Amino acid sequence: xxxxxxxxxxxxxxxxxxxxxxxxxxxxxxxxxxxxxxxxxxxxxxxxxxxxxxxxxxxxxxxxxxxxxxxxxxxxxxxxxxxxxxxxxxxxxxxxxxxxxxxxxxxxxxxxxxxxxxxxxxxxxxxxxxxxxxxxxxxxxxxxxxxxxxxxxxxxxxxxxxxxxxxxxxxxxxxxxxxxxxxxxxxxxxxxxxxxxxxxxxxxxxxxxxxxxxxxxxxxxxxxxxxxxxxxxxxxxxxxxxxxxxxxxxxxxxxxxx
Amino acid sequence: xxxxxxxxxxxxxxxxxxxxxxxxxxxxxxxxxxxxxxxxxxxxxxxxxxxxxxxxxxxxxxxxxxxxxxxxxxxxxxxxxxxxxxxxxxxxxxxxxxxxxxxxxxxxxxxxxxxxxxxxxxxxxxxxxxxxxxxxxxxxxxxxxxxxxxxxxxxxxxxxxxxxxxxxxxxxxxxxxxxxxxxxxxxxxxxxxxxxxxxxxxxxxxxxxxxxxxxxxxxxxxxxxxxxxxxxxxxxxxxxxxxxxxxxxxxxxxxxxxxxxxxxxxxxxxxxxxxxxxxxxxxxxxxxxxxxxxxxxxxxxxxxxxxxxxxxxxxxxxxxxxxxxxxxxxxxxxxxxxxxxxxxxxxxxxxxxxxxxxxxxxxxxxxxxxxxxxxxxxxxxxxxxxxxxxxxxxxxxxxxxxxxxxxxxxxxxxxxxxxxxxxxxxxxxxxxxxxxxxxxxxxxxxxxxxxxxxxxxxxxxxxxxxxxxxxxxxxxxxxx
Ligand SMILES: Nc1ncnc2c1ncn2[C@@H]1O[C@H](COP(=O)(O)OP(=O)(O)O)[C@@H](O)[C@H]1O
Ligand SMILES: [Mg+2]
Numbered sequence: 001x002x003x004x005x006x007x008x009x010x011x012x013x014x015x016x017x018x019x020x021x022x023x024x025x026x027x028x029x030x031x032x033x034x035x036x037x038x039x040x041x042x043x044x045x046x047x048x049x050x051x052x053x054x055x056x057x058x059x060x061x062x063x064x065x066x067x068x069x070x071x072x073x074x075x076x077x078x079x080x081x082x083x084x085x086x087x088x089x090x091x092x093x094x095x096x097x098x099x100x101x102x103x104x105x106x107x108x109x110x111x112x113x114x115x116x117x118x119x120x121x122x123x124x125x126x127x128x129x130x131x132x133x134x135x136x137x138x139x140x141x142x143x144x145x146x147x148x149x150x151x152x153x154x155x156x157x158x159x160x161x162x163x164x165x166x167x168x169x170x171x172x173x174x175x176x177x178x179x180x181x182x183x184x185x186x187x188x189x190x191x192x193x194x195x196x197x198x199x200x201x202x203x204x205x206x207x208x209x210x211x212x213x214x215x216x217x218x219x220x221x222x223x224x225x226x227x228x229x230x231x232x233x234x235x236x237x238x239x240x241x242x243x244x245x246x247x248x249x250x251x252x253x254x255x256x257x258x
Numbered sequence: 259x260x261x262x263x264x265x266x267x268x269x270x271x272x273x274x275x276x277x278x279x280x281x282x283x284x285x286x287x288x289x290x291x292x293x294x295x296x297x298x299x300x301x302x303x304x305x306x307x308x309x310x311x312x313x314x315x316x317x318x319x320x321x322x323x324x325x326x327x328x329x330x331x332x333x334x335x336x337x338x339x340x341x342x343x344x345x346x347x348x349x350x351x352x353x354x355x356x357x358x359x360x361x362x363x364x365x366x367x368x369x370x371x372x373x374x375x376x377x378x379x380x381x382x383x384x385x386x387x388x389x390x391x392x393x394x395x396x397x398x399x400x401x402x403x404x405x406x407x408x409x410x411x412x413x414x415x416x417x418x419x420x421x422x423x424x425x426x427x428x429x430x431x432x433x434x435x436x437x438x439x440x441x442x443x444x445x446x447x448x449x450x451x452x453x454x455x456x457x458x459x460x461x462x463x464x465x466x467x468x469x470x471x472x473x474x475x476x477x478x479x480x481x482x483x484x485x486x487x488x489x490x491x492x493x494x495x496x497x498x499x500x501x502x503x504x505x506x507x508x509x510x511x512x513x514x515x516x517x518x519x520x521x522x523x524x525x526x527x528x529x530x531x532x533x534x535x536x537x538x539x540x541x542x543x544x545x546x547x548x549x550x551x552x553x554x555x556x557x558x559x560x561x562x563x564x565x566x567x568x569x570x571x572x573x574x575x576x577x578x579x580x581x582x583x584x585x586x587x588x589x590x591x592x593x594x595x596x597x598x599x600x601x602x603x604x605x606x607x608x609x610x611x612x613x614x615x616x617x618x619x620x621x622x623x624x625x626x627x628x629x630x631x632x633x634x635x636x637x638x639x640x641x642x643x644x645x646x647x648x649x650x651x652x653x654x655x656x657x658x659x660x661x662x663x664x665x666x667x668x669x670x671x672x673x674x675x676x677x678x679x680x681x682x683x684x685x686x687x688x689x690x691x692x693x694x695x696x697x698x699x700x701x702x703x704x705x706x707x708x709x710x711x712x713x714x715x716x717x718x719x720x721x722x723x724x725x726x727x728x729x730x731x732x733x734x735x736x737x738x
Contacts, residue, residue: 075621090619092612094680103609104620110602116538138541142733
């Protein structure tokens, strides 16, 4: 088992009166794929945004390489090497693919951007993702299909020399072949020693690529177990009921309606 | 060209050692002219109209007025040069407004803010630099405090240049620098920056809707101008330099030098860029099209320069040479276009307008960008004020009021800048400004009353906004 890169220790997060995350613990290890599963509204995207520096956490701490870190803004996270593919993709429709991939981290001088460097790097990255559907890297994102946009969002995240990559439902809009490529990419990223967090509702995908499975149930981390120790059925039970045999919450009924 | 920067190898590149960039089969870099034209038509069908409707409209108006104006005044060189000078001031205001529109906001106060800049400039000139004496102790103190507050607010939203210029403006007034045409122009721009810092802070930091903030300031500035000039008063701008801004012309030699610098510079930049893109295997336009475009600009520029260097008022006092407003607008156009296309700031302006949340998640300082565009808009408005005040030769309490703002917003939108943010260029304002100036000038020559001019100008703007909405809907439909 490799050393943890990113650790969440009893992280809590509320939006107004609604508590969305309750004392969540999570460990992301280098070279491993951690699947984060849970029903809609369980708090998966919120957790990702806390790690990305978009939402400040209300309680608990986040450790990076064993040290507590303060993530106040998205640039704090990217400085540490944390990259995120957001569920809503977060692309600017009016910008082209290259401009989106380098948004906020443009190459060149502030007063003269290096367009050729960015375009070449973007093309290399897209090529390594075996993207064949894009007509030109200078196409505005507005004119891309859902799957193409998702690919651009993923390419944007893997463009950087990252330590941790979190992908929030990255295959939701993809076809069979593209999903295959993303799953292969997820494995390749882990093989390079990157800590990968994959959020997905597809159990077959999760069991194929994940080393560990973490389950959120109504904002609580109910189980964080090696994939080989659990079955499909158990994970589904954890997602829907918060409990499966010895795994999960002692009294899941207790948190419902809280 | 660039500093040798640490070339990061992306995670994906390392994951896939056999670099398959060459394999990126469908990504077309160099396209043939035919493909490019087909791509352009496809873009038009998807609603990416840009300046095309405005350019066609401009051509149609030209033909129309030339036919209708039986006296032959409209197409005369004297009238066309006059048209440029009349439209320039408000066109410059529109150029600054493009920055605000790009972020999806509106600056309704750009017109009266320009009037305020004009009023202070004129007051400083008339009073010989003694503003304290001209406006009284209380108003003077309020003005200085407002400038220093604006500087502090600019620091708060991290628009450093805005803070520096605001302080500088306050200093000019405090130490009572004597009247001087160049100081007056600097002062006007400084006042614009001060106004922009206040607006930008209220919109970007406090989060008030720009529509409300600038509507309120629109009325406020009108009141301030009235306070400074007095009801029914006017301040004359009797200075040869200020007068020349909108009324003077380059010498024949100067005109040709301008042509060589402008057209030559344009050709050099376009051709070098094209060579660079082809050489590095980047996405490039077909060389044939680039050559045609450069050739057209050079030829049209040469023809215009030749015509404008002829005496256009034969029989009376000879008038010839390119009006000064042309290089002024050109410099601002090049500057604005460069900032938006080539700098990090410009990229972030587009990003904030396209998807503010995505910009925030990309680590962009959204507050700073949103504040800065108001500073730019007001500074441009002040430059516009210098030009239109120079044209009239005086500043009245009506300066920047009336349809100044309508003209500016109209120019930007008619030229193809979207009111929804994210789409537009500074050149749109220039083309749109030419359309509106032509409408106004042509209808005036046809002896149409002001009522008709207003109605037609308003309808043209409505038409442009309609085109904007439709093209936006089309491009959204083409996406998914
Ligand atoms: N910005 C926000 N403000 C208020 N409530 C939010 C916000 N973001 C998410 N929520 C709420 O938090 C809960 C968890 O949402 P989310 O993290 O998106 O779940 P998941 O990604 O697991 O489907 C939901 O009930 C949602 O309504
Ligand atoms: Mg989600």
